[in-house]
Amino acid sequence: MAVVQPLYMLLMMGLRPNLATDINRDFAYGTFLSVQTAASILLVIISISIIAIVDVTLVGLAVPICVMKAVEMHSELCYGVLQRAGKLGLVARSLLIRAPVLLLCFGSVLYITNDAHTAFWAQTVVLILVQMLHDFPAVQDSGEEISLDMSKDQIFGLVRNTLHLGVGHFFASLQTNIPRFFVYSSIGVAALSYYTTVSFIQRASVGLFVTIEQAIGSQLSRLWIGGNRQQFFGGIRQALWVAVMISVGGLSLAYLIGEPFLGLVFGPEYTQAYTLLMWISAAIAVRLISSVVQAALIAQRNFRIFGIVQTASLITTIPFTVIGIHYYGLDGAGMAVLATTIFRTACFSAVLYRT
Incomplete structure (x- = not known):
């Protein structure tokens, strides 16, 4: 896989x-x-x-x-x-x-x-x-x-139109794997086990991001193409409020039951990864907000920006991870994930704001 x-x-x-x-x-x-x-x-x-x-x-x-x-x-x-x-x-x-x-x-x-x-x-x-x-x-x-x-013209036209989205998703996938390499090489197998276990929660949350994009993507696209800018941005604000509330709820849940959850499901030794869990949970919360912004950009069919932003995010992932692990160990890997997610969300938000 x-x-x-x-x-x-x-x-x-x-x-x-x-x-x-x-x-x-x-x-x-x-x-x-x-x-x-x-x-x-x-x-x-x-x-x-x-x-x-x-x-x-x-x-x-x-x-x-x-x-x-x-x-x-x-x-x-x-x-x-x-x-x-x-x-x-x-x-x-x-x-x-x-x-x-x-x-x-x-x-x-x-x-x-x-x-x-x-x-x-x-x-x-x-x-x-x-x-x-x-x-x-x-x-x-x-x-x-x-x-x-x-039709070759149509096929190549579609490939040119959509390739930036594919590259963006590809680089986003790589961003989740890069920290594992540095955790393994810098800290060891035990730390990699903790990181992999906690990051599984991050991968499992992808379904929630996709659900949000499904729920609002086509509707936002119709509003944008129809020239209804006020309703378009009004819909984004509503979706952002929902995303923020879900994020706050998720972070609160992780704070309250995260440590006993790790011990009960994965074993007592995994409670050591509680702080890492909180950093990853914060990254998930920011990513949830980012999913609304990304859905809005897709609705505008601004596909090119995805390749650019995800390339920049992939590049920044490496120094963020190296610095984080060097100074803070395993928790630093979680900090790096959060920092990369914030960077990516800020870039996407800036592009959307300028429209």
């Missing part, structure tokens, strides 16, 4: 939010589908090639995982269509079908066969069935035709 996930973020190219905010339909769904299909094939080929070079014994296990991520790419594209059509209920239904069935399927097959390779293939089959029996029919019901657009 360390190889597949960053490539997945890059090759997704931000097609889902691009499609969801393409209110004027500058590009047909078939064009998005063509680009996503090519990207999914590249994901499988490149990921397996890299894994084969690193450790050929992992290829057998990597193949179903790569295919599964390729199928997820197409599901995300379907969600973009449904999001633009205002059918978020169908997106929620698809996710509710997938999550428990995937977990049940993986656990059952692993228990019966004691073979992770077979269990991953079973998950892949489930994803394909949900895609074919739920997601694609929902897209067709929304008025889209499921067919590839072979």
